[in-house]
Amino acid sequence: MTQASAPTAHGTIARVRRRIQVLRAGAALGEATGRTLLEPLGLPFVPMTTAGSAQEAVAAAAGFGGPVVLKALSDAVIHKSDAGLVRLGPATAEQVRDAYAQLRATSENLGLEDAVVGVQPMIGAGVDMFLGWVRDATFGPVILTGMGGVTVELFRDVARAVAPLTAADAARMLGSLACAPLLAGYRGQEPVNTTAFCRLVADISALAMALPEVAELDLNPVRILPDGTCRVLDVGMVLTGGAPAGAGGAVRPAPDLRPLARPDSIVVIGASRDPAKPGGRVLRSLRGHGFTGALYPVNPSGGEVDGLPAAASLDDLPVVPDLACIALPAAASVDAVRECVRRGVPAAIVYASGFGEAGADGSALEERLRRAAEGSRTVVCGPNTIGVVSAHHRMAATFSQAVDGQVLRPSGTCVIAQSGAVAGSLVSHELTQGYGIGDWVTVGNQTQLDVADYLAYFAGLDTTDAVAVFLEGVVDGARFRGALRTAREAGVPVVVFKTGVTAAGRQAVASHSGALAGSESAYRAVLEQEGAVQVSEMTELLETAWVLGSVPRPAGRRIAVVTTSGGAGSATADLISQQGLDVARFGDATTEALARALPAFAHAANPLDVTAEGAFAAGTLRRTLELVADDPGVDVTCVVLTSIVGQDAVRVAREIADAGGPGRPPVLVTWLVARDLAEEGMRLLAERGIRVFAEPARMARAAARLVAAPPR
Structure with a gap:
């Protein structure tokens, strides 16, 4: 499939997909099946003829002329060379017969009942490359390329980027490889003409988007010939194991987060006279850090809380507040959100834990919370969050001890975190050193609002110079990419510390907040493509964000x-x-x-x-x-x-x-x-x-x- 043939190829995609869908989900497919499925799309495969006998093999070799390659092809064996199923260079009829017989014998010894023998012409010398994709559950297809053959396995010198890609993107990928000097003409060698290969990368990127049934594709090697043309010498595929993994759901409108981040009035539902309880801590934090808007405590017993008259219920308030801080147990918090929706409260923070991070019963409760706000104008931060803090707005809607005794010093740094405890520790360190945090939100379980919502909103504020993200995982990869792009286009640097990059880390993430962490390579590729900076030390997160946001x-x-x-x-x-x-x-x-x-x-x-x-x-x-x-x-x-x-x-x-x-x-x-x-x-x-x-x-x-x- 070339740039010129791509429009024609799109007309055959539906037929190719139908052929794939009759195969077994999760199946690994070797070269014979892979070629049969993909050849109609115009990929530049080396010609191949299958032979059912030695005589047919000799005839095929004669038709190609010159030395040939014989392969025994079976979906049960992906790495044919390792199994002794390839013979290179037979030129005479006798050599072809011998090679055919050897491959047949080896196939029988391995019990490969489906094996067929393919005959290909020997291709001239060139530079071998690897090209393929792996379908990530969060971001969709991740395109991989590097030097081909066994080199890719030996040195792991692979460039990764998330589809869709252009030929220019492919050229940048090649330039990022450690072996890039070899392609550019190392020590007097002729540079490799990679123009056609870059177009092929872009075409494979489009193909990955069009064939969600294919989880993995390996074209290895793809040989770049001296004239710049490309030939695919081998192919392997793995089908998806069930419903194809994608890159996110339907696009939804950006929520209005102003009532959450910059409220004019706040109600604390569950306000407590006990300063050790969350409802007491939130109210005192708001008052102690100088919130200047209207502040209403709600406590069923009425009276006064922290010197303020308390309403017995939300209905008793004289106005509809912008933000409800719900400091109640989990089940009661769901009922409180319903009340907020009924009264038209535009934003709510649910602090309670005991939702999706707590197992099956908690997940059911979280689904009730999601349905309580679904379709309404009420946006919900949390649950399982320590809240929202804004030095610009003099608002500390949190029960975290990180701000106790601290001055909310405005700065251009915004923090978005999926761990309240870690964020609180990092923020307290930053405040103690005198650098300040402008805005700070811990997203909790992201039942409704997620990292992408907060990132897109805060990146659009004049008060934000840089965003620091403590990231465990995202569900909708496309929306996260869009938020990163929004920040980049606004000129706001984004710095990310990503957890869950190993199997052990991913397991810990699932038990902590119910988030699903995608693969390290996919996240790294997305962050790089969208211009974000990834740090490897937690304590560098806010430090780096401050520098990029504050230093000329x-x-x-x-x-x-x-x-x-x-x-x-x-x-x-x-x-x-x-x-x-x-x-x-x-x-x-x-x-x-x-x-x-x-x-x-x-x-x-x-x-x-x-x-x-x-x-x-x-x-x-x-x-x-x-x-x-x-x-x-x-x-x-x-x-x-x-x-x-x-x-x-x-x-x-x-x-x-x-x-x-x-x-x-x-x-x-x-x-x-x-x-x-x-x-x-x-x-x-x-x-x-x-x-x-x-x-x-x-x-x-x-x-x-x-x-x-x-x-x-």
Whole structure:
């Protein structure tokens, strides 16, 4: 199937699907059956003739002319070479007869009653590639390609992307391979013409979308000949085991989350006089963090709760509130949602656990909750959530202790998490360091609203500069991709920490929140295609999001390292280089000015050690950083501080902050001393918009992500 033949091929898709549907679900199909099914679609298979006797094999070989390949074909054996079912290069009639007899004997010994012998012409030398797909339950077909033959199994050098793909997408996939230099013409070799192969990748992508009955397809090898044409030498297929896995359900309108994220009035249903209970904690959290809208406690006994008059029921309220915080047990929460729907409350948070994550009975209860809100204008966050927090709106609709004693400091970072406990821990760490969280939502069981809904909504707010997502799994892959695309088109970076990438991790996810985690490769491919950044350490999630959302984009990849320790400087320069960044070379004017500013024994080169004498001399560090920042060959300045504590820490932090500013390269800082010894200095840097890292490796990764990030 080529670009030219694709329209014709679409006319035969229905017939191919009907042929597949009569086969056994989940069946693995070898080359003979695979070719029979797919050849009508115009894939560039090497010609093959099946032979029922040695004489027919000789005749077929004569028709092709020259050396041939004989194969014994059976759906019971996918890897024919491993089973001794391939003979390469017979040229004479006698050699063809011998090869045929050998294959027949081997087939009988293996008990392959369905085996047939195929005869193919030998194809000229070229570059062998692998091409295929695996159908992911969440995102649909994941297209895979790499160097072919046994190479793909040996080195695992495979590029992955989720269909549909264009030829340009395929070219980018090839460029991402470790073996890409071999295709580009390594050490004087002629470059491989991959144009036709990239078109074939796009066609296979379209075919994967059109044949949901095929779970897996392997075209291995696909040989790229010197003239750029492609020939498929072998094929294997696996059919889906039941209903074909897809990439999501029907598209639904984006819900209005303003009443949930920016309510003007809130009711706490289940408000408690006991500050240890969720209903007491939520009410006190809202009041303690300065929610300025109308606030109504609901308690069946009436009276007062936390100094506010309490209504006995939702019907007793003077207005219909924007948001209902439902702090009741699971079964009672379902009834409360029904009441919210009846009264027209536009948003509700259900905090209770005991739903889908708790087994069969909980799943039945969660289905009742889903039906209670279905078809209404009420959007439901949760259940099994710790709530929604907005520093921009001075709203902490949560029972989490993560915000106790903390100031809700606005920032451009938004957090969307499928684990309330993890999110609370990460958020508390970020708040303690002084960086702030703008909005924070834990999605719970996603009975109605899911990660995609929150991501699309918050990415569209002017207050959001970056989104951090703690992700266990999504049900609707297409909607999740759409939300990622919405964020990318809005210029909002998305940073993701994905759990459940191993079999053990997936099992833990299912028991924790009922979410189904897709395969690691599919998620990784989708995140890469849609421009999201995936981090491998939990504590990097908010750190990376803050950097990408708050630090100006550098003009290039040239990094200056300024340090108070020569050893730390050289180690950081190594880390910078390992990230594929350039260690900047200072210009002559900068070097001369640095030599005048620093102690005589300092070496004015990058990495630049200001020495202990320079670090403790007031103004020296600031002057050094100003000179480095003004060098036209510097795009980012990375500062590594060691044992500078107490009031010296405050002075040094102020000098670093004062040396930066508009028009100068961004500054990142690593401070290696124990935090409590330099707390004031570190917080001063946070307040001045400079990120402090605990480890130079993390700073180097952040610099690399800044350099790679698209302009804002």
